[in-house]
Amino acid sequence: MINTQGQATQRGPPPPIPPKPGQYGYSAESSTPRIPAHLKGKAREGEGTDVGGAGGARGGNSYPVSNPNPNPVSSPNPVSNPNLVSEGNEQSLVMLLFHKMNSLHQMGQAHLEESRETRKLLAQIVQMGVQQPFNRQNDTVQRRRRGAVNGPEMGPIDVFSSPAPAPAPAPGPTRDGFVDHAVASQNHPGLSRLKDAVRQHFVTLSKCKTGKQLLRKHPPLKKEQITAISENAPNAIVVTADHFRVDFEESWKKGLLNQNARTIFVENFLLAVQGGMYSYPPITPDLLFADQIGDTLDRHMNTLRRRYRDAKKPKSSTQDAKNAILSRMRSRRGTLYESRVTCCIRRGLASHVRLLSLLSPAHMSGDETDSVSDGEHHRPRRVAAQKEHAALYRIVDVPWRSAEFTTFLRTTDAMYRDDWADKLGRAGIVRVQQTFLQKKGLQRRAVRTGGNPPRTRVEKPLAKDATVKYTVPSCLPRNCYKIDWLRKLQPWRRTQMGILEQDYDFTFPADSSTAMESEDPLANLMDIEPEEVDGDEDDREEFYLGGDEEEDSGDEE
């Protein structure tokens, strides 16, 4: 696994990783990358946009002879990427990425890890380096909320220049030695552990895990019971750790029984922690205060009350199924967004990364699964997923996005697929392989890595009555939006969206393109029919088209 040293998972930029003197164009005196004289001011294809500058990060021919790193894919190199460096901001995202990638290379990684964890890490870098400084709405929000049409908008972000530096850290909470037990920010790194423990402890005290159990064991109080509690009558119910009780019908804040329950919970939780419970992993001591625990419980009560309500009044199976499908679609949008960002990061396409950082998963086009036709699926989840084929999804495109932007995104998808198929990053390898295999009359693609392939998304017309829900991002360059769609907007809405009056350059450096090289950028997504992949076992033949000498025997890799 990767070394996470220096990869801050908290907010703010990670501490810079000092590179070795002379390595990757760095000097011992400064962390600022030096640009070799022979590259300074040298006109390259696509120069003027840092997109073009990423050229040379891949492929052999355009790579500088003096490049100290023989593997351009594993360590995107400032030397090979003068446009990226020329942006100059030492705290910029680009620098963060270089540090990250260089450190990975120094660890002897032949190529970047492709695990989800890595991608999350990289996505965090993007969040910290680009997105977070502009997230001014609420500093307790860990992620940028969706750019909802009605929601507060982010300020304009110049995707054409370097990201702004991260904001200064918040001042310390203490004043004159006074220990402030104020509830910690939702960003507190130990908070999720506390939440886990609080959830566990609630299960322990309430003896309930499910909504149905809550419904059965915590029935609402009767009027006379409420009266008895308020009058402190001898027969009033008193909540104790042994007889823990919550009234989910009464107000959590105002109900006397619930106030009693909250107090008992907090006391008992602290006792349990003192007694050694929840110590693996330990809860951060600065969170072990009544206020904090109570606040965490209050938040969890939202979930519990929701669970109770759902148990009491179950949603219709139709509604439930609908929600599940929508939830899965959202989840797949997340995967899609993650893979696109990963692809651009991996290739050092800083400008594209910055553009993507203005988006969120909700802005991705969704996809639909095919419906179950025969009901023969025996696995419940597969049936619920309404899939006919495990890896075929129908793209539900969004109406606001320009064709250019869509093509750009689909190209990153194709690149991602290329990277998946060939970790060495040989451009266009999927297409080359497919062409070669087709000529050979073979039906199976060569795949270098284990695991599921990225899902195959196909463009098919939607049903006539299909309605598409979508979220529109703001503050993007003009040519990200479809002109017709923009024309239909009210003027005030266009103003509100803060559309940048510049056109964005969607091009990719020539030597980092893959499927784009073909006339149809989606060709290698579309030309593989599932039947071909899943053909008769006897007819299949595995084949790997090696590109490097040492890889020619690469079948075993």
Next chain:
DNA sequence: GAACCTGCACTTGAATCGTC
């Protein structure tokens, strides 16, 4: 105006699945 409800989106970890 506070508390609560509801819908939506994101995060996280487990499940699933395909390949080696």
Next chain:
DNA sequence: GACGATTCAAGTGCAGGTTC
């Protein structure tokens, strides 16, 4: 069986609406 990628479901937070 191990590994790795995707999918899924549960948990959670936020925002807007509703109720008191």
